Amino acid sequence: MPSIDDVVDSPDELDDETAQELYENADRTQDMMGEVCPYPQVEAQKGLQKLESDELLVQETDHVPCTENVPKAVGDDAEATVWRSGDGVYRIYLRKN
């Protein structure tokens, strides 16, 4: 039975605690507050190029579409998860493959 996740095709969401812990231990963070498409997508691709395999890149953004199109943009280069604060701030976690 396919779930709604297959349909919406959005990355898994993290709970608050895991999100904070991962954020503090990120290998690289990018502040994308106030940015618009497609610059966070381009920056994510460039940021991942500077990381080693298994390292973590975290983008903090207030731009809603990024939660889906940044993971799409990096494709197979990274495993993506997302955290939603509930008040318009989002973090995108990209673990380089």
Next chain:
Amino acid sequence: MVSQLLIAAVVGLGIGACLQKGRFCFVNAFRDLFAYKDTRVTKGVIAAVLVTMVFWGTAYQFGYFQGFWTPGWGLTGLVGGFVFGVGMTYAGACASGTLYRAGEGYVQYWLTLLFMGVGYVAFVIAFPSLQSTYFASLTFGEGVSLFEISPVPAGLLAIAVAVVATLAYATVLGRQHAGGSERATAAEARPATIVGTPVVGLQRLAAGTRAYAAGLRDAWADPVAASKRPWDPRTAALGISVFALIWFTSVSIVGVTGPEARWSGYLLSLAGVDAGSFAYWGSVLFRGAGVGVTVDMVMIAFLILGSALAAYWSGDFSLRMPRKRRLPNAVLGGFAMGAGSRLAPGCNIGNIYSGLAELSVHSFIATVGIIAGVYVMTHWIYREVGCAI
């Protein structure tokens, strides 16, 4: 008049909410297709156009309509569409995307709206000379909707076009599925692929649609939670099509930059400018009826409100301050959108959504112009990391 205002409120709130929930952005639809071959939003746009076309064609056939929007056709669609396409890709949002994000609390997109307004005003001032040079030399014929001239009843024509478009889409899907190895031998294998490829594509399309329907059933189990989550762009497309049908039967086709350009004239008239004395506002946009608030202006205002309410409900509303280095995107992108939408005329909603759905000859040309603009600008923005297409 009261009932028209009520319809404007319902349709505006509904379309605004659907745009916000589906993140229904025409820039995303084409930019990410070119950059990453990501077709998530593209599918939503195609679904919205085809469903609306069948709805409108059928409504027209049975006489439930107010009128089409069919500007004269020619190269203006290509030129203006291109300028608009470049502008919206640089701004990061199309005409409808700018509105729904303004509702989500983006100061960036209120600025974009402001500079679209500057683009409208610049166009209005230049209009008398543009009319005798640009429009006179680049407009080749009277505008027409194929629904009006086709010997086939409009509803059947719409269904036929939708079937052909679906088959074409299935062929592309099937070819993607076959992958690179077959592409090399495509020339020799053509007799087989002409039938085989669309069948493979249709099977994938059917599987995708089944998964989508199953997802909808799942979502129905807990509608309140599902309403707060992001929606599939195809769900938003269906919702928009229903509200667009209400609008078509009672007012007109759905437009965004036309009503916005009327807003620019109306707001300036409040500030003491005699907007009606400018030919474009007075006789083209307000059709000699005087500068005032029209029902489509009310609709797009409610569209912003609908998006704001949907964003608040979903936890996506917040007042977002722009970055200094993104201000050129709002200023230049907004100006190009405003001016380009008048030069075409029409924006992504007027041409790609409504224009294709009403089978307007002008909009076929303008759609090519807009997509070409997105293509060129996407390649420029991604010059450091490269594009897939």
